[in-house]
Amino acid sequence: MSEAIQTAFAAGLLEVAPPPAGLKAWNATSPGRRYDVYRNNVSAGLTNALAARFPAAERIVGAEFFRALAWAFICLHPPRSPLLLAYGDDFPDFAAGFEPAREIAYLPDVMRLEAARTRAYHAADAPSLDPKVLAKIEPDRLGGLALIPHPALSVVSSAHPVATVWAMNTGERPLAAIRDWHGEDALVVRPDMTVEVVPLPPGGGIFFRLLAQGRTLEEAVSAATAPDGTFDLSENLAILLRAGAFTAVRENQDDEDRNHV
Secondary structure, rough: OOOOHHHHHHHOOOOOOOOOOOOOOOOOOOHHHHHHHHHHHHHHHHHHHHHHHOHHHHHHHHHHHHHHHHHHHHHHHHOOOOOOOOOOOHHHHHHOOOHHOOOOOOHHHHHHHHHHHHHHHHOOOOOOOOHHHHOOOOOHHHHHHEEEEOOOOOOEEEEOHHHHHHHOOOOOOOOOOOOEEEEEEEEEEOOOOOOOOEEEOHHOOOOOOOOOOOOOOOHHHEEEEEEEOOHHHHHHHHHHHHHHHEEEEEOOOHHHHHHHO
């Protein structure tokens, strides 16, 4: 098959069109019907792959709407790799600009949470930080510590109750009216074999995100406390250790340099 026919063959899979010129069937019959079957299989396969990765989103909008959303995305963003593990990373951003879904303002953030869960599932394994390591560090040195994030760690922040909505649409929590509609931060981790979504208390999103970026404990606490002063360090540290969000500690290089002066 020539390169031109291959290009036309691939392009035609994402639109209703006759088979590319020059295409032939092995048994010399018309290839049109076989091509349509193949095109339908591609459409169903990619749509099912997205549905498997974004089950909460599908439940929120319904299967028919989700298929239409997925197909619109597939046509503009076909996979670039035969491995579909990461396919759909930009699906949430696409959904944010999809006019028919504009009224469901929380949908893209729910999808971002689902995408983070998939990435966590396929992330590298690593041992979690042993709480005894922190316990052995002198209190006056804690502020200068930086933590090494677990490869599966990510934080999803939203102006909507994203963790609650996700939980209600995956069976983690029963469906119910959300009377206190407010933004939520969610920690996504996989310390062992199971991916966990941990709703964070006030300031937790800032705290974990800065730590994951390599900022010191003191810097992360200061930034997390600044917005409204409700940040609880003990509560967030308990989540950090319980969730296995980090793997090791290192001292701030500036502090180490000063210690050697």
